[in-house]
Amino acid sequence: xxxxxxxxxxxxxxxxxxxxxxxxxxxxxxxxxxxxxxxxxxxxxxxxxxxxxxxxxxxxxxxxxxxxxxxxxxxxxxxxxxxxxxxxxxxxxxxxxxxxxxxxxxxxxxxxxxxxxxxxxxxxxxxxxxxxxxxxxxxxxxxxxxxxxxxxxxxxxxxxxxxxxxxxxxxxxxxxxxxxxxxxxxxxxxxxxxxxxxxxxxxxxxxxxxxxxxxxxxxxxxxxxxxxxxxxxxxxxxx
Numbered sequence: 001x002x003x004x005x006x007x008x009x010x011x012x013x014x015x016x017x018x019x020x021x022x023x024x025x026x027x028x029x030x031x032x033x034x035x036x037x038x039x040x041x042x043x044x045x046x047x048x049x050x051x052x053x054x055x056x057x058x059x060x061x062x063x064x065x066x067x068x069x070x071x072x073x074x075x076x077x078x079x080x081x082x083x084x085x086x087x088x089x090x091x092x093x094x095x096x097x098x099x100x101x102x103x104x105x106x107x108x109x110x111x112x113x114x115x116x117x118x119x120x121x122x123x124x125x126x127x128x129x130x131x132x133x134x135x136x137x138x139x140x141x142x143x144x145x146x147x148x149x150x151x152x153x154x155x156x157x158x159x160x161x162x163x164x165x166x167x168x169x170x171x172x173x174x175x176x177x178x179x180x181x182x183x184x185x186x187x188x189x190x191x192x193x194x195x196x197x198x199x200x201x202x203x204x205x206x207x208x209x210x211x212x213x214x215x216x217x218x219x220x221x222x223x224x225x226x227x228x229x230x231x232x233x234x235x236x237x238x239x
Contacts, residue, residue: 030105031057031082035072037098045232047074050093054081055186060111073108147201151208152225153194156182157216165194168215173207174199181230184237195230 035047044059051074058075061068076082082102089100153165162177169175175196183193198204204224211222 029079031076031079032103032108033074033082033085033100034103035074035098035100036070037096038070038072039094039096040068040070046093047072048236051085054084073103073111075108147205147224148226149198149201149204150225150227150230151196151204152223153196154192154221155218156192156194156220157218158190158192160215164215165196169207169210173203181234183233195225195233
């Protein structure tokens with residue numbers, strides 16, 4: 001399995017835990033909840049709104065057999081916020097009430113592994129974002145899909161700048177910093193994701209050759225995206 005930036009450790013604590021302030025103790029008490037009963041047209045923005053007032057660190061929506069299952073994992077920066085999130089159990093999203101219950105560290109890490117590991121086919125597939133924008137795993141599948149001029153990058157170093165991303169693609173793609181949008185949480189911290197707008201869909205397709213190449217010590221995954229998904233990410237960072 002290729003080195004996974006989510007699982008890299010320092011002194012037994014993962015870089016993910018370091019980034020979000022986890023300081024050890026009971027590793028079973030990981031700040032994640034699991035949602036069930038979500039509308040099938042739900043996306044991550046709906047979940048951010050459902051937990052309005054709390055700081056959502058990450059949101060993974062679960063697919064089963066290629067279709068959204070109505071379940072998700074949501075990670076918070078602390079166990080205290082997780083306790084507040086659990087109080088949302090059986091509150092409504094639209095016309096549906098949502099079950100909110102404790103998730104485990106291993107369930108969440110399994111979800112991350114299934115998404116990051118291109119060979120990690122399991123009974124459940126996981127996605128971040130909208131059901132219609134979820135790309136398939138293999139480069140061959142990506143090559144068959146319909147492109148827009150926007151690509152999504154995931155796995156960036158948290159310190160990555162717009163200039164770093166422009167340099168990652170190189171001069172042949174004619175990018176400037178104005179073509180790069182780095183996704184941030186509501187507190188201004190980077191999420192490790194970014195959106196890049198190319199001159200055309202054909203240029204974006206050509207740029208997929210950079211999939212799984214390195215920026216610093218991390219490999220970066222590229223996904224098909226849309227201008228709408230980029231706008232949603234920008235909206236979240238401004239909340």
